[in-house]
Amino acid sequence: MKSFCVLTLLVFLSPFVSIAQNFEGEVDYQVRYTSRIATVSDTQMTKAMGDKSTYYTSAGNYKSVSNGSVLNWQLYIHAENKIYNKFANGRVQWVDAWTDHDTVFKASLKRNAATIMGYTCDELTLLCKSGVQIYYYSSRFKLDPKLFAKHRYGNYAAYLAEAGAIPLKFVISSKELDITEVAVGIKPQKLDPSVFSLPQGIEPTPSPEN
DSSP, X not given: OHHHHHHXXXXXXXXXHHHHHOOXXXXXXXXXXXXXXXXXXXXXXXXXXXXXXXXXXXXXXXXXXEOOSSEEEEEEXXXXXXXXXXXXXXXXXXXXXXXXXXXXXXXXXXXXEEEETTEEEEEEEEEESSEEEEEEEEEEEEOOGGGGTTXXXXXXXHHHHHHXXXXXXEEEEESSEEEEEEEEEEEEOOOXXXXXXXXXXXXOEEOTTO
């Protein structure tokens, strides 16, 4: 009877243990695009890129699936340190995640700056050559920076080195546009490794960004 009670307690606590150590699971975001390109409206940009995305992560891999009419998903494979972008026309391009066309000049932190989905979040601001990036995160949803240390693309390694957690909100501002993503759902869970594999039959080509 005692062993059954202990087992029940461990099953009940397992999601909370996984959160405390390293987050694995999915996060749903609401997305908003604000265009600064005269020939492209906010509506056009949002339709192309999507106003919703679901982010899956496990063991240093991630996949972000959107409802955009141009971009379908983005997949990062840790072992390759490559980012794959799948477009609606079937084309898949890969980017070397070590590629870094940006520079972070300054990072500043503000504790307990916002509450998102009931979680108190710190605010991390990165002043970059490309613009300003602002992230809100809770230490409850930890992510090991070492797993993404080679992911310089988009300043992701720089963000995680400071925050060490999944962002529950972020605002990316550049000359061309603003991107705002806010978490509306979060689910810690074990994920099938196949989520982070390229579908059979796909032949990726290098992106011009490399």
